[in-house]
Amino acid sequence: MKEKGNLPSWEIQRDGRLEEMFAGIVPWYDFLNRCLSLRRDVYWRRELVQGLSLPPRPLILDLAAGTLDVSLEMLRQHSQARVAAADFSLPMLRQGQEKLNRQGQGGIFPIAGDALALPFLPATFDALTIAFGVRNLPDRPAALMEMRRVLKPGGMLAILEFIPPERGWLQKAYELYLTRLLPWVGRVFSRHAYAYAYLAESIKNFPTAGAFCRELQEAGFREVRQRRLTFGVVSLFYGEKS
Numbered sequence: 001m002k003e004k005g006n007l008p009s010w011e012i013q014r015d016g017r018l019e020e021m022f023a024g025i026v027p028w029y030d031f032l033n034r035c036l037s038l039r040r041d042v043y044w045r046r047e048l049v050q051g052l053s054l055p056p057r058p059l060i061l062d063l064a065a066g067t068l069d070v071s072l073e074m075l076r077q078h079s080q081a082r083v084a085a086a087d088f089s090l091p092m093l094r095q096g097q098e099k100l101n102r103q104g105q106g107g108i109f110p111i112a113g114d115a116l117a118l119p120f121l122p123a124t125f126d127a128l129t130i131a132f133g134v135r136n137l138p139d140r141p142a143a144l145m146e147m148r149r150v151l152k153p154g155g156m157l158a159i160l161e162f163i164p165p166e167r168g169w170l171q172k173a174y175e176l177y178l179t180r181l182l183p184w185v186g187r188v189f190s191r192h193a194y195a196y197a198y199l200a201e202s203i204k205n206f207p208t209a210g211a212f213c214r215e216l217q218e219a220g221f222r223e224v225r226q227r228r229l230t231f232g233v234v235s236l237f238y239g240e241k242s
């Protein structure tokens, strides 16, 4: 595996530096999301939530919730929802909590927790969302099983993730964006040497959409479907707990 900074990405995921890395970019996280995606990230999260079919007064888990943008979008679209917003980074959750305080928002409950050992009873949630989080999980099959465990039977999993284009001119343009522009802009603003280089590398290392759909099926999800957004640079994946 090619190295970026001091460690290859899989080691960063395993040795605790990933948590440290997210803590380091908190002040710039929301700003850089809007800036680097030309505000498309707001639309992507809106579409993620819109694709869910939910019962009345649903109980939702927003996993890898970060600064709570998906949780807030959930309440915008489903005011009766109750959202457990879980993340292993307390600084990210604290930044999100400040947004909740500013907006006077109830209904969202930030909780410290690791995706690989979720602090919830089995069959608790009507739906589980994870935006730009699944790519960071060191043991993806185990994490998907854990997500399945906490969903009620028939509960929906909704994933938003960067998927590298597989071929064509877009693949070349995207490669340049990922390996040159993104790490440079990220470094200039956040002054965090490897965070945005890690982002680029983790996107390149993510499986193809087809392979990821198979992983979801193997983890026990049915009705797995993918929807590409914005020329296919990100995808939504949905599945139901069978």
Ligand SMILES: C[S@@+](CC[C@H](N)C(=O)[O-])C[C@H]1O[C@@H](n2cnc3c(N)ncnc32)[C@H](O)[C@@H]1O
Binding pocket: 018, 019, 022, 063, 064, 065, 066, 067, 068, 069, 070, 086, 087, 088, 089, 092, 113, 114, 115, 116, 130, 131, 132, 133, 136, 137
């Ligand atoms: C790129 S951010 C995405 C945040 C948010 N979902 C969004 O849409 O902006 C990834 C988040 O995943 C969290 N994360 C990474 N690995 C995790 C794990 N094993 N368990 C819980 N959270 C994790 C990080 O702390 C970070 O807040």
